[in-house]
Amino acid sequence: MNRFLLYDVNPGEGFNLRRDVYLRMANLVKMLNKVQLWTLVLPAWNHLYHWRSDVNQTNIPWYTFFDIGSLNKHVPVIEFHDFVKVMDGRPIDDVIYFQHYKEGWGGKWVEKMDDRECNDNHPFYQLEDGLWHWYMPNITSVRFKCVSIQAEYSFLKDYLIHNLSNSWAVMFPRGEQVMHGEYSEWTARRSVRFSKDLVSIGDKFRSTMLDSDDFRDQTVMEDNWKKMKRKHGDALGGPYLAAHLRRRDFLYGHQDKLPSMKAAAQRINEILDDLHLKKVFVATDASGEELEGLKINIKPSVEVYRYQGDKNVLRKYGDGGVAIIDQWICAHARYFIGTTSSTFSFRIHEEREILGFRQETTYNAFCVDGNSACEQPSKWKIIY
Ligand code: GFB
Secondary structure: OOEEEEEOOOOOOOHHHHHHHHHHHHHHHHHHOOOOOEEEEEOOEOOOOOOOOOOOOOOEOHHHOEOHHHHHOOOOEEEHHHHHHHHOOOOEEEEEEEEOOOOOOOOOOOOEEEEOOOOOOOOOEEOOOOOEEOOOOOOOEEEEEEEEEEOEOOHHHHHHHHHOOOOOEEEEOOHHHOEOOOOOHHHHHHHOOEOHHHHHHHHHHHHHHHOOOHHHHOOOOOOOHHHOOOOOOOOOOEEEEEEEEOOOOHHHHOOOOOOOHHHHHHHHHHHHHHHOOOEEEEEEOOOHHHHHHHHOOOOOOOEEEOOOOOHHHHHHHHHHHHHHHHHHHHHOEEEEEEOOOOHHHHHHHHHHHHHOOOHHHOOOEOOOOOOOOOOOOOOOOOOO
16 A cells, blocks of 8 residues: 655745755655655645745645656655545545644653644644545545654654554644654755756856856756765856845844844955955845845945846746745855855755865855854765
């Protein structure tokens, strides 16, 4: 029997943490497949808090953003809309709603999970048909329960194989509640490649605006990620500096870590001088007006670029697609500097690690004004 694992993430979480939760679930499915045949159902992308463009951004399949063939080389995956066809009206068996222990962690890390009363309001409700329903159309469940958990994803392997042995499909709506685990996350991470369409839009921007192409930049990739192994220093990068400047809600949540636009421009000027570069690519969620505050403080001899998808790109790939194109361009720069604590910047670090950049050119972050020696991002060395 082919069994299916569905998952989702707390609706408030952003795109790049969701990508991280995918790694945990994919690795769980990897472990399960050593014992039984399991397929991971990719949750359709629905309107996220940060996606503000005036285009329809609901029920977006993963192939819009990622290369499904590459994901499938790590574990069997299926798009949500294809799973709905497989279901053919049949309910799934179990929805397990993970939550914290209400009483806290208890000071000592032990892996555990227990059936508990639900802590929060959740979107699941039982109707007269006896089935559990929620915001996903066309999908119901026979059983629902809340489970308090503190564990790595590997802890769930035995639970799924033994405790839920009769379930053909199980859903974890709060996948972010389980932690990373024993498998090398890098294998799963390497399997998450961007869709060829988005890569090609990013490459076109690199070549027309930034004099950047894979051959000269030493960033040619193998078609099959399993065959790609790079050492630090193999990649050179295009002749531009890339900066990720996270603004908007970060200005409130992380104001102690964010530079003013003036300070960011000063730092950009310094790096450009050091590296003798004349172009800077800025990825940001800042408003146009805020970005002007940066530009006026960058040396006049420097060309400043930002990628903003035209209407067609936005309609087809949404804000998620534009963000990926930004990340792709940042990943190919000679030098990258990002925003402390932003998962958007973290995903760029990983992309550059896969491409084989020297770590000094990747793990850099802007400092808050007045503290030029702030803590820099920790280095996550690729392991093959
Ligand atoms: O990706 P994300 O989870 O990263 O959320 P953080 C930030 C979102 O803002 C991205 C947009 O997914 C994009 O939609 N965004 C940010 C950008 N920077 C850029 C950029 O340079 N270019 C483009 N095109 N879009 C966390 C959130 O954000 O911040 C949490 O996940 C919470 O929900 C926390 O809001 C404060 O880790 O930066």
